[in-house]
Amino acid sequence: MTGSIPCPALDLERVLALLGHRAARFAPRTVEECTSTNTELVERPPIEDGRIHVLIAERQTAGRGRRGRNWHSWPGAGLTFSTLWRFAPGSAVPAGLSLAAGLALARALEKLDVAGIQLKWPNDVLVHGQKLAGILVELLPMRGRPPAAVIGIGINLRLPAHATVPDQPGGITDLAGQLASPPSREELLARVLAELHDLFEVYASAGFPALRAAWQQRNAFADLPVRISGEGVETRGTCIGVDDDGALLVRGEDGVQRILSGEVSLRVDP
Ligand code: ATP
Numbered sequence: 001m002t003g004s005i006p007c008p009a010l011d012l013e014r015v016l017a018l019l020g021h022r023a024a025r026f027a028p029r030t031v032e033e034c035t036s037t038n039t040e041l042v043e044r045p046p047i048e049d050g051r052i053h054v055l056i057a058e059r060q061t062a063g064r065g066r067r068g069r070n071w072h073s074w075p076g077a078g079l080t081f082s083t084l085w086r087f088a089p090g091s092a093v094p095a096g097l098s099l100a101a102g103l104a105l106a107r108a109l110e111k112l113d114v115a116g117i118q119l120k121w122p123n124d125v126l127v128h129g130q131k132l133a134g135i136l137v138e139l140l141p142m143r144g145r146p147p148a149a150v151i152g153i154g155i156n157l158r159l160p161a162h163a164t165v166p167d168q169p170g171g172i173t174d175l176a177g178q179l180a181s182p183p184s185r186e187e188l189l190a191r192v193l194a195e196l197h198d199l200f201e202v203y204a205s206a207g208f209p210a211l212r213a214a215w216q217q218r219n220a221f222a223d224l225p226v227r228i229s230g231e232g233v234e235t236r237g238t239c240i241g242v243d244d245d246g247a248l249l250v251r252g253e254d255g256v257q258r259i260l261s262g263e264v265s266l267r268v269d270p
Pocket residue numbers: 064065066067069070071072073123124131132133134135154156165166167168172173264265266267
């Protein structure tokens with residue numbers, strides 16, 4: 001990890017130019033500071049205008065992970081943003097959405113030549129076991145409307161030397177530590193949005209089953225002994241992948257168990 005860098009404001013015009021023919025699909029907006037971009041979009045969803053709304057924060061004062069945990073960010077050290085996806089009328093509540101978002105992020109990073117990308121169920125992007133990015137998916141209350149989801153993403157680009165976070169046994173990493181010339185924030189954002197856009201088209205028409213094999217190829221814990229805890233669950237076994245709903249499959253002494261709740265913690269069983 002290298003020292004923190006001065007942080008020029010994100011150039012949205014540049015992001016739209018890099019998005020090319022997909023630019024018209026997006027409505028991006030930046031804020032200097034907010035509590036959490038997910039909270040903003042969940043509590044104040046923009047009106048439906050057929051576009052995919054994106055909120056990027058230069059600073060989050062209370063970035064969120066799952067189960068009340070925090071996403072930590074430092075000025076100029078990364079990207080924190082959320083997108084609001086609305087699904088077609090009549091769609092079922094999306095299954096495996098968090099995994100689909102992780103796969104899009106993985107593909108965008110692989111196209112930037114980041115080697116060793118792994119996906120940790122349900123929502124983390126690791127590089128050789130170190131956490132590079134996190135995802136938080138929250139469904140909007142439906143109230144008779146088609147499903148809509150806010151997908152929040154935090155990516156470490158250039159962490160300050162003193163950066164640490166709790167509860168990451170494998171440690172954390174940033175793109176500056178993985179690439180000789182890391183992308184600009186504009187390029188990174190445009191690539192991730194483009195990948196989300198393309199992959200969600202597949203997801204909207206064919207669902208998670210169409211993406212399952214690609215997710216499993218990157219499964220950080222494939223065939224490893226794992227421990228799942230939280231929400232009254234305490235299970236051990238071998239991680240054998242995910243099913244068509246995005247549920248984690250763990251083979252234990254009593255057969256294969258399906259873990260659907262994303263509100264649990266998954267760890268390698270030492
Ligand atoms: P578990 O392994 O227990 O399932 P998780 O890592 O999936 O947890 P999330 O709720 O998805 O947990 O993400 C929040 C966690 O991410 C924090 O508790 C912290 O450990 C880690 N974290 C927070 N900020 C960063 C960051 N900038 N880079 C890497 N990891 C971070």
